[in-house]
Amino acid sequence: MSTARTGSDAPAAASLHGVLRRLLPAVAAAALVGAVACSKSETPPEGAGATTTAPTRTSKTVVTEVLPENKPIQVLDNRFYPEGAVVSSGRTVSFENDGRNDHNVLPFDDGAFAPVQTDAFHPGDKATVTFAKPGTYKFYCSVHGNRDAGMVGTIVVR
Ligand SMILES: [Cu+2]
Numbered sequence: 457m458s459t460a461r462t463g464s465d466a467p468a469a470a471s472l473h474g475v476l477r478r479l480l481p482a483v484a485a486a487a488l489v490g491a492v493a494c495s496k497s498e499t500p501p502e503g504a505g506a507t508t509t510a511p512t513r514t515s516k517t518v519v520t521e522v523l524p525e526n527k528p529i530q531v532l533d534n535r536f537y538p539e540g541a542v543v544s545s546g547r548t549v550s551f552e553n554d555g556r557n558d559h560n561v562l563p564f565d566d567g568a569f570a571p572v573q574t575d576a577f578h579p580g581d582k583a584t585v586t587f588a589k590p591g592t593y594k595f596y597c598s599v600h601g602n603r604d605a606g607m608v609g610t611i612v613v614r
Pocket residue numbers: 534558559560597598599600601607
């Protein structure tokens with residue numbers, strides 16, 4: 457039994473090796489393309505400690521757009537607009553439910569800011585959140601998503 461087993465395993469391992477060897481150039485090429493795309497979108501400052509590990513970073517949400525003083529974060533069906541914004545510390549950000557559904561605005565990290573609850577945020581409602589300290593505040597609507605998907609936004613407080 458054991459000899460039959462090793463007998464059938466060996467060719468499988470060998471062919472896997474062959475497959476890997478054939479795939480390797482393609483994988484390397486894909487990684488290279490990814491690295492180029494990454495460095496292009498991220499544009500790391502020259503000589504600012506950029507290392508070869510940089511391409512592994514997924515620059516998914518780099519928030520740079522400053523939220524104008526009188527502009528709210530619109531809460532739509534089903535997204536926040538803008539999805540990300542930079543504000544100065546101490547700023548009160550207003551959230552406006554411009555959708556046709558109830559929504560809420562919950563911090564990823566419980567207690568990071570006072571949440572806007574669903575029963576206080578019907579269509580047409582406005583709510584304000586004050587961000588006292590600098591940091592990155594991610595938020596989501598639990599009615600239409602979670603921390604990983606759906607209605608998710610980010611406010612960067614400087
Ligand atoms: Cu929602």
